[in-house]
Amino acid sequence: MEHTEATTRLLDTAETLFYQRGVQAVGMDEIRAGSGVSLKRLYQCFPSKEQLVLSYLRRRDQRWRAALADFVQERTEAGSGEQALLVFDWLYKWFSEPDFRGCAFINSFGELGAGSPPVVAVAREHKDALRDYLIGLLLRIPEIPARDRETMADHLLLLIDGAITVASIAGNPGVARSARRAAEVLLAACRGRACA
Amino acid sequence: MEHTEATTRLLDTAETLFYQRGVQAVGMDEIRAGSGVSLKRLYQCFPSKEQLVLSYLRRRDQRWRAALADFVQERTEAGSGEQALLVFDWLYKWFSEPDFRGCAFINSFGELGAGSPPVVAVAREHKDALRDYLIGLLLRIPEIPARDRETMADHLLLLIDGAITVASIAGNPGVARSARRAAEVLLAACRGRACA
DNA sequence: TCCACGAGAGAACGTACGTTCTCCGTCTTC
DNA sequence: GAAGACGGAGAACGTACGTTCTCTCGTGGA
Numbered sequence: 082m083e084h085t086e087a088t089t090r091l092l093d094t095a096e097t098l099f100y101q102r103g104v105q106a107v108g109m110d111e112i113r114a115g116s117g118v119s120l121k122r123l124y125q126c127f128p129s130k131e132q133l134v135l136s137y138l139r140r141r142d143q144r145w146r147a148a149l150a151d152f153v154q155e156r157t158e159a160g161s162g163e164q165a166l167l168v169f170d171w172l173y174k175w176f177s178e179p180d181f182r183g184c185a186f187i188n189s190f191g192e193l194g195a196g197s198p199p200v201v202a203v204a205r206e207h208k209d210a211l212r213d214y215l216i217g218l219l220l221r222i223p224e225i226p227a228r229d230r231e232t233m234a235d236h237l238l239l240l241i242d243g244a245i246t247v248a249s250i251a252g253n254p255g256v257a258r259s260a261r262r263a264a265e266v267l268l269a270a271c272r273g274r275a276c277a
Numbered sequence: 278m279e280h281t282e283a284t285t286r287l288l289d290t291a292e293t294l295f296y297q298r299g300v301q302a303v304g305m306d307e308i309r310a311g312s313g314v315s316l317k318r319l320y321q322c323f324p325s326k327e328q329l330v331l332s333y334l335r336r337r338d339q340r341w342r343a344a345l346a347d348f349v350q351e352r353t354e355a356g357s358g359e360q361a362l363l364v365f366d367w368l369y370k371w372f373s374e375p376d377f378r379g380c381a382f383i384n385s386f387g388e389l390g391a392g393s394p395p396v397v398a399v400a401r402e403h404k405d406a407l408r409d410y411l412i413g414l415l416l417r418i419p420e421i422p423a424r425d426r427e428t429m430a431d432h433l434l435l436l437i438d439g440a441i442t443v444a445s446i447a448g449n450p451g452v453a454r455s456a457r458r459a460a461e462v463l464l465a466a467c468r469g470r471a472c473a
Numbered sequence: 474t475c476c477a478c479g480a481g482a483g484a485a486c487g488t489a490c491g492t493t494c495t496c497c498g499t500c501t502t503c
Numbered sequence: 504g505a506a507g508a509c510g511g512a513g514a515a516c517g518t519a520c521g522t523t524c525t526c527t528c529g530t531g532g533a
Contacts, residue, residue: 082480102391105301108520119481120522130521188387190446191379195298204446236459239452243439250386250400256435263432266466267459278510304490315511316492326491 082118088126090116095137100185104134104192131197134189138203141185146210153218164218165237165268169261172244176254183249187242212238224272236267278314284322286312291333296381300330300388327393330385334399337381342406349414360414361433361464365457368440372450379445383438408434420468432463 094115098107109130113120127133152171153164161167175181182188186204193200215234219225225233244260247253290311294303305326309316323329348367349360357363371377378384382400389396411430415421421429440456443449 103388105388106392109522110520120483121481124522182391183387187383187442187446191384191387192299192301195378196302201446208443208446232455232458235452235455238443239439239456239459240435241439242442243435243437246383246438246442247404247434250383250397250404256431259428259431260435262428263435263463266463270462270466305492306490316513317494317511320492 082122084122084126087116087118087122091118091123091126091133092137092140095133096141099134099137099189100141100182101180104189109133131199134193135199135203138186138189138200138207142203142207142210145185145207146214150214163268164221165215166261166264168215168218168237168241169244169257169264172241172248172260173254173257176244176248176257181249181254184242184245187246208238208242211241222268222272225268229271233267233271237264240264240267278318280318280322283312283314283318287314287319287322287329288333288336291329292337295330295333295385296337296378297376300385305329327395330389331395331399334382334385334396334403338399338403338406341381341403342410346410359464360417361411362457362460364411364414364433364437365440365453365460368437368444368456369450369453372440372444372453377445377450380438380441383442404434404438407437418464418468421464425467429463429467433460436460436463 091112094112095107098111098115109123110120112133113123116123118126127136149168149171152174153167156162156167156170157164161170186207189200190204194204212234215237216230219230219233240260240263244256248256287308290308291303294307294311305319306316308329309319312319314322323332345364345367348370349363352358352363352366353360357366382403385396386400390400408430411433412426415426415429436456436459440452444452
């Protein structure tokens with residue numbers, strides 16, 4: 082088996098197991114067994130567990146944001162309304178997946194943040210990138226003044242992270258609908274007058 | 278040393294260490310050392326680590342909500358404005374504490390939830406209790422129709438949990454101010470007309 | 474054909490941790 | 504004053520895990 086395929090299989094297995102059960106609850110040997118990659122090659126691809134965790138998080142960041150952006154893009158072309166609100170429709174879809182277990186970055190931050198600055202950095206980068214994406218969506222709404230865009234993005238980010246947290250703990254995807262309604266109110270208020 | 282004092286000291290030490298570094302990163306022996314309680318008595322007070330974790334979470338739940346309620350109560354008597362918004366002022370104070378490390382329940386849920394149903398239950402109870410408290414605060418605002426109270430409480434809960442998450446990952450207490458402004462907008466909209 | 478290299482399987486190593494056990498001193502009670 | 508119950512200190516035990524090492528086998532080139 083070649084190096085790149087081993088890497089992919091390792092990351093696939095790591096992502097499934099780490100996300101489902103938490104990082105510390107999964108041993109390297111289980112990842113070896115699940116991926117079919119030998120332990121020797123595992124350590125050739127990732128010289129330590131922390132490296133594997135960081136690669137897992139970085140790849141998940143890219144895929145997660147790409148999935149969101151694709152969803153919003155598709156619905157936008159189909160004329161399904163406000164982009165900033167489509168985010169919450171995607172959240173609903175995500176929350177409804179049977180193996181949804183909250184935000185991998187929040188979970189990893191809570192589990193490892195105290196002892197691993199790189200994990201904190203990746204979590205921070207993920208949230209920053211999401212915030213930038215939201216600002217980009219708000220650019221498409223001309224009624225929102227430029228000076229309110231960052232504030233609005235911050236508010237949406239609060240609703241998104243709150244929805245992820247509550248949905249995972251309560252086990253109820255409907256939270257996304259609730260967050261969407263709150264976002265609608267905030268956007269409407271911002272359209273009407275200064276929102277900050 | 279008597280049983281009740283040993284229990285208190287163990288819970289104090291456990292709370293400090295578990296909250297600061299995560300549950301799995303702290304060993305029973307460290308709790309013994311930090312509390313000055315012998316290992317034998319530790320296992321008399323808490324027959325397993327999971328029992329200690331659950332007791333830690335349950336006591337923290339009560340103290341956390343009491344601290345919030347006391348803060349809101351005090352400021353209300355001093356005429357400091359809307360109770361539902363005072364919650365966010367308390368969050369700001371909490372986020373500014375030097376050893377703030379996010380929500381103990383979200384963190385524990387992410388770390389242990391997959392393997393421990395009791396931890397999930399405690400986290401859920403904590404959030405449910407907070408929601409009930411918010412509903413109680415909204416009762417004091419006559420302009421909010423009864424049928425919107427639960428929706429409004431859900432929205433506030435989203436902002437609160439979002440603020441806790443973002444503040445801990447970004448390391449920025451100012452998130453509480455942002456959440457407060459969002460809450461102001463939502464409350465104002467709800468006062469003006471149906472908010473759901 | 475022989476040799477050198479790489480790869481896989483899994484044993485081995487060191488450590489850490491949850492939990493229990495042992496030993497010893499102390500205090501109570503008759 | 505003697506005996507036994509109790510508590511503390513820490514050793515011990517079993518296990519799990521991250522990481523490395525060893526052994527073996529297959530392959531490709533001279």
